[in-house]
Amino acid sequence: MREILGDVRLVRGDLLDQGSLISAVERVQPDEVYNLAAISYVPMSWQQAELTGEVTGLGVLRVLEAIRVCSGISASRSPSTGQIRFYQASSSEMFGKVRESPQTEQTPFHPRSPYGVAKAYGHHLTQNYRESYGMFAVSGILFNHESPRRGAEFVTRKVSLGVAKVRLGYERQLRLGNLSASRDWGFAGDYVRAMHLMLQRDEPADYVIGTGVTHGVGELVELAFAVAGLDWRDHVVTDASFIRPAEVDRLCANPAKAAGELGWEPKIGFEELVAMMVEADLKLLTESGGHAEDWFGSDAW
Ligand code: F7E
Secondary structure (H helix, E strand, O other): OHHHHHHOOOOOOOOOOHHHHHHHHHHHOOOEEEEOOOOOOOOHHHHOHHHHHHHHHHHHHHHHHHHHHHOOOEOOEOOOOOOOEEEEEEEHHHOOOOOOOOEOOOOOOOOOOHHHHHHHHHHHHHHHHHHHHOOOEEEEEEOOEEOOOOOOOOHHHHHHHHHHHHHOOOOOOEEEOOOOOEEOOEEHHHHHHHHHHHHOOOOOOOEEEOOOOOEEHHHHHHHHHHHOOOOHHHOEEEOHHHOOOOOOOEOOEOOHHHHHHHOOOOOOOHHHHHHHHHHHHHHHHHHHOOOHHHHHOOOOO
């Protein structure tokens, strides 16, 4: 982020404050708006369920309203050409207790957390503004997307940082929750490309974005430790405090629509992604003398 600060103009806005979003849209007069803001850490959504609903759910309404009001759109007045295009970051967590596998744009939702419920609200609302006001408003239903910039509370980064700490002798153990859950993990850079492609289409539509391949948390752990020449069984401890009140057991995307209509496909696979993250954290901790965790706040996730 720091490297690009010279090239971008930052404008304040808060998903809890309708007026600030209207002011930001009025000032910037954007061609495209990407709503990637949310309370996105699933366990926190049980601890702060109401706030999650406000930010992750109602926040979408406020961004859509800011665009609608600033574009002069009403139920009786359609947008003119040159309208602002809106992208909503929907989530595979909406599928939750999955009704079919792999999941497509047509798969019914069964969210398993206040986060998933809030995302489902934002998803339906985006569709509703498209249908009610003719807005170019679309959702990408993104499966887990990771990179060396991932927050330390999410499992991929927790594991890559944990492996680096063990490898460099700062820790002996890594405490994790449910090792038998499975996710369709991809590289965040590939997914950002998909978001942009979605807003370049002639017609607005929603797309599932994922790799179509699923792996267990246990596999992730085994591979990440192996990248550093370690055996996970010597270091991983299961800790019940990381088990969720309701789990999403297994997610797997069917990205056929994105492949066919956007020409999108992921370039980086699971093995390459895990190696990239472990190597980045080994470098980070080596260069920071083991103090990189200070940048991520609490280590207690
Ligand atoms: O958990 C299991 C955990 O927190 C993945 C967010 O970006 O992707 C993300 O949601 C799995 C779960 O991501 C630990 O129980 C085991 O089954 O990395 P995560 P998530 O909950 O799938 C979706 C698409 C989003 O939209 C979300 O915003 O890993 N797991 N042990 C653990 N997870 C964590 N965090 N920590 C553990 O110690």
